[in-house]
Amino acid sequence: MAMLLGGIAGNAIAPGLGGFVVGAFAGTRVRRAIKGGVAVKKRVFVSFDFDHDRALKEFIVGQARLPDSPFDIVDHSLKEAAPERDWVNKAKSAIRRAEIVLVITGTQTYRARGVLQEVAIARENAVPIVQIIGYKDRDCTPVPNAGRVYAWTWENLKKLLR
Structure with missing residues (x-):
């Protein structure tokens, strides 16, 4: 650019x-x-299960606002079932603007259609993807084809999203 x-x-x-x-x-x-x-923050698209894990998205947005955060949330998952007919085009545009896609895995994320489409879009556009585990006390199955899974710690986020 x-x-x-x-x-x-x-x-x-x-x-x-x-x-x-x-x-x-x-x-x-x-x-x-x-x-x-000057610290240039990495542009991150957050993919998450809209129906089950909206609170996780709010947590990551909060962490992006911390003074030592190396990343900025440029966009986040769009509700796939929304009445917007051009949902896929909006997702493609948002993911292309990002430098990395962060998938937050919850208990149902691995089968959330919107997340699966966002991962496919990221792969098509060669946007790197990482996954973090959304809950320490629950089974969180990784999303297929979405890369390695990391624990959600501040140190991991700073390393992965730098």
């Missing part, structure tokens, strides 16, 4: 391919400088 924006700006200043290339190079350098000096 930084390369594209830099290229557009460079082309506006010095029209032509040279301006675009120089601008693109400058855009990537500026992004790296910003990342080095």
Whole structure:
């Protein structure tokens, strides 16, 4: 994104391919400088069982607001059964904007149709996926094809979502 924006700006200043290339190079350098000096938070899409685990989504949103959080919630699961006909398109768009998909596994998540579709969309778009266990005191079956499962700890979140 930084390369594209830099290229557009460079082309506006010095029209032509040279301006675009120089601008693109400058855009990537500026992004790296910003990342080095200011914490740039990773954009996370949260996938969860809307019908059973909305409280878990609220917990992760709360953790994203902590001052030392390395991640930001850019979007979260859409209710698959919602009357919106373009649900899949909205999910695709949201997942493409994310740098990682975080699946929160509850007791029924492994068979939640919306979560399964979101995982498939992430796979189609090569967006990395990680799963965290939503409940310590319940059996949480991992979601098929959604990657490795981790314990939900603050230290794990900071490592996985950095």
